[in-house]
Amino acid sequence: MAGGALLGDTTGSDAHASIGGLATPPYAPTGRRPQYRRAVWSQQFQPGHGWTAAGAGTASTDLSDTREFTRGRQSVRVTTTGGGKQSYVRRTGMTALNLSGKMIRLIFRVENTTHLSRLAFYVGTGSFGNYFVWQFHTHSAAATNYIQQGEWVTVHLQWADVTSAAGAYSITPAGAPSTKSGFTDMSFAVYDTGGGPATYRLQAVELIPDTSSVFPRGVVSVTFDDSHRSVHDLARPVMDRHGFPATSYNIADAIGAGDSLTIGRMRSLQDHSGWEMAGHAYATSAHTASYGKLSAQQVDDDFRRLREWLVSNGFTSENFAYPHGAFGRTTDGVPVDLIARRHFTTARSIISETTESFAPAMPYRLKALTGITDGNGIDGTALARLTSPGGRLDRCAANGDWLILCLHRIVAGAPRSSTEISQSGLAALMKAISDRDIPVATVTEVMEHYT
CATH class of the missing domain: 3.20.20.370 (Glycoside hydrolase/deacetylase)
Structure with a gap:
């Protein structure tokens, strides 16, 4: 949403751009789908959210951007330097979170995806002295990308996909993390290609019930x-x-x-x-x-x-x-x-x-x-x-x-x-x-x- 614009507005790069002129489908989908997973913990980046934006790869920030958002009245906006270094939005010292039986839901948007290299998410403790990381997106110049330019996207991160660990944390050869609770730190990290700046907006970091709540063995x-x-x-x-x-x-x-x-x-x-x-x-x-x-x-x-x-x-x-x-x-x-x-x-x-x-x-x-x-x-x-x-x-x-x-x-x-x-x-x-x-x-x- 741009400044409160309605869905269907064709201005800018809105992913919900009009597709008027196409005939009504004779067989429209019934729309039968699972109920929306409501968050058990949510940070939506509204006033007073307490997160910061920094990193060697950060050129400018607006922690209360009211120009582009898809929830509430604002989001966090960050523009990278274009030098290939890490840029992040993070918070440390939060009340400890238990991620057992949970997955992380991220809602964000990236402009200039031609300059996007990769995305990662960290959870940890001790100002990231200990952490797990999900390297969840590497942008491709040739293949289709889950992250499309100028679109609000939703990503779920599950324990089955955790990439690596540091400090006191570890991952077993079978992929099981050494712990799933007690996390006080979170960080959303972005790397540009080094060929120019990218702008990203973070709208929500949430915890929701994971797949195991319905399928215990997947x-x-x-x-x-x-x-x-x-x-x-x-x-x-x-x-x-x-x-x-x-x-x-x-x-x-x-x-x-x-x-x-x-x-x-x-x-x-x-x-x-x-x-x-x-x-x-x-x-x-x-x-x-x-x-x-x-x-x-x-x-x-x-x-x-x-x-x-x-x-x-x-x-x-x-x-x-x-x-x-x-x-x-x-x-x-x-x-x-x-x-x-x-x-x-x-x-x-x-x-x-x-x-x-x-x-x-x-x-x-x-x-x-x-x-x-x-x-x-x-x-x-x-x-x-x-x-x-x-x-x-x-x-x-x-x-x-x-x-x-x-x-x-x-x-x-x-x-x-x-x-x-x-x-x-x-x-x-x-x-x-x-x-x-x-x-x-x-x-x-x-x-x-x-x-």
Whole structure:
């Protein structure tokens, strides 16, 4: 909000810019989603908040900025020096906080993201003589970023994603912190690239119940993109063995052609194995191009045709996965995720710098770990990163989170690319999940849980 401007105002870089002129969707989402997690502790940076802004990377500050805010009547504004040094907003000596069963919710905004390098958050004691740190965002010049320029974003930080510790604090090989209570210090840290200044605004630092309050051992959603026939022929037998369902994100144009699923196989997966048939794109050409290379009208048309196709074929999922995980802006400047919410209840990316949470911080930017493969000498996410001691599955089970896995093609032999995993590798992954007693649920099942 800029000076109290209403949502829909097209001035500036408001993420809620108007998308007028697009026809009303014939199948609008029902909007069924988990209740908003109310904070058990909250700092909203209104008058008298007591936090300070400093650091070698700080050029100027306004601790009571009334020009840009999204809660109350003000936020904290900081502009960096452009020298690549740490800039921060912090407070020490607070009443001790217990973060057991809690996650941290941050609401903030960054301008000049071309100059943004990374973001971190610290909790500690003794003026940060002891601390844990989450390095939760590294900005990319090429890939889609969770942090979009000039937009208020929400980030959840869970114990499963804590990066490192210092002083008297430590993290076990399985990823468990030495303590989760007694914290008196907090710091929101920003680093620019060294190529110019960035301005950031901090609106809220809050504690809310974490995923473990609903899923004590976390929860895994197994998703498959692109409608490959191998999902039915090779993945299904492996998952049926454990009674695990999956979410298949489908390209309507590809169904029944070449090496793709057919309508019959999709219905069999849905009706007899409990799978979810979700959307990935209507036109193969739109998927290939990626929505960021299309106009808002073209993106909206593809969404509309996809929902119509899903519903007309008996697939009621309201979940979507962005082609190539990209949700930036259309060629005429409209945020793709803003269009997505006209047609679907969630939209999944392939961002994995932190793990998704329940309820998700931003349902139209769901995070997922992709490129999972047991191939040798190829790019991607090594299967061992999930299954080895202290890997993503151990952290999921020990700390609780919503781990969304993005897979593509299943092969009988050795994988040759990061979009392939062998049937035996998939079997090892499913067994590892089962052995840890982590529940597996479709995206719809998770989103409908505790609504």
